[in-house]
Amino acid sequence: MTAAAIDALRAERQHVLDLIESLSDEEWQLPSDCDGWRVQDVIAHMSAVFVTVSGGDTAKADPPSDDAERNADAAVEERRYWSSADVGAEYERSSATAIDALAGLQSPPLSDTVIPLGNLGHHPMHLLADALVFDHYCHLRHDLIAPGGPLARPDLPSDDLRLGPAMTWMLAGLPQMCAEGLSVLDRPVDLVFEGPGGGTWHLVPGTPFVSVVEGPAEDAAATVTSNAHDFVSWGTARRPWRELGVQVHGDEPYAALILDAIDII
Template identity: 45%
Template sequence: MVVPGLGTYPRHLLANTMAFNVLCHLRYDLLAPGGPLPFELPPPDDALIAPAVEFMLAGLPQMQGHELDAIVAEPLVLDLTGPGGTTVTVLPAQGPHEHLRVVPGDTDATTRVRSTAGNFVSWGTTRTPWRESCEITGDPAAAEQFLARLDIV
C-alpha cells in the first residue's frame, strides 16, 4: 500500500496508520495537558500503543529519506518499554541509494536509547522533547544526532 508522501507499507499496516493517527492526535494534540480539551482518558494500553509504534517503526526509514540515513553510521538499539513496548535495532544504510533499516530485536550495538513506547509516540513525532523521555547508553553523540533529527510524520 502506498501512502502518498509517507512511503510504501504492507497492507496489514493500514489499520495501524489509523491507530497511530487517533492515538497521536487525540492524546497529544487535543487532550490536556498538551491540547485544549480537559478530558481524562484511562492510560493507554498495549492494544492502543503497539499498532501506532509498529507503524512508526515501519515508517522511520521512509519518512525522512536520506536525512537520517546520513547520520546513522553504527547500529542503534531502541528499547521501548511498557505498553506497546518492543526492541528494535536501527541499522545503517547499506549503500548510497538505500535507506537505514529497522529490524526486530537487540543486536550487540553499543548505543541504546530507552524510553516508554507511549512516550516514543510523542517524542518520535516531535510533540515533546526527546530529552525528557530518553535514557542513552553507549555513544551519546551518535544517539543525540539521530534523536535530534527524528520526526516521524
C-alpha cells in the same frame, strides 16, 4: 498481519464519538496542539482520512503534492466553515465505512499489496489500519486532551491494544519517512521501549533506507530507552526527546544525531 489493529481502531473511534458527544460549542473552537488547527479541525482531519480510505473524494493540495501534511491541511481547509454537527456526523459515517473496508485488507493477497503513500513511503495495505490507530492515538492524547491539548478529560487508555499498532506503524514508517536525516547512521543503535507497546529493536545502516530489526544489536554504538507512550510524542517531533526522560547509554553525541533525525508522520 495486523488484524488486531482493527479492534484498536474501533476502540479509538468510540473514544472520538464519546468526545464529540461531550464537546461544548466553545470547546469545538479551542486551539489544539496541532499548529493552526482547532479541536474541530483535528476531528475534521481524522474524518477526512477515513473518507479517503473508503474511496471518497476530499480536497488535496494545489498544486498536487505527495506531502501528507499539505494534503491534510487542504482537507481541513475544505471543512473549515462546516458546522461542528456536520463534522461530527461525517466522522461517524466515514469512520464506520472505512473501518469495514480496512478489515478486508488484513488477509492475502490484499494485505501484502504494497501501495505508495506519498512522502510516508511505500507500505503493505494491511498497515493502513495501524497508521490510523497511530493517528488517533496521537491526536487524542497529545493534541486534544490535556495536558498536551486544551480539553480537560479523563486520561484515555495507553495499553497494548492501542500502542501495539501505533508502534508497528511508527517503526515500519521510520526508515522511509526519516531517510535523509538517518543517512548519518553508520553503526547500529538499540531502541528500547518500555511499558505497553514496548519491546527492543535496533537500527541498522543501509541504502537507500536504514532497517528496523527486532531485538538488540550485538554491536550497538548506543542504546536509547524511552516509554512507548512518550515515543509517540517525541517520535513525531511534538515534544523534544530531551524533555521526556529519554535515556541514552554509549556514544551519546552519535545517538543524539539519530534521535534528532526522527520525525514520523
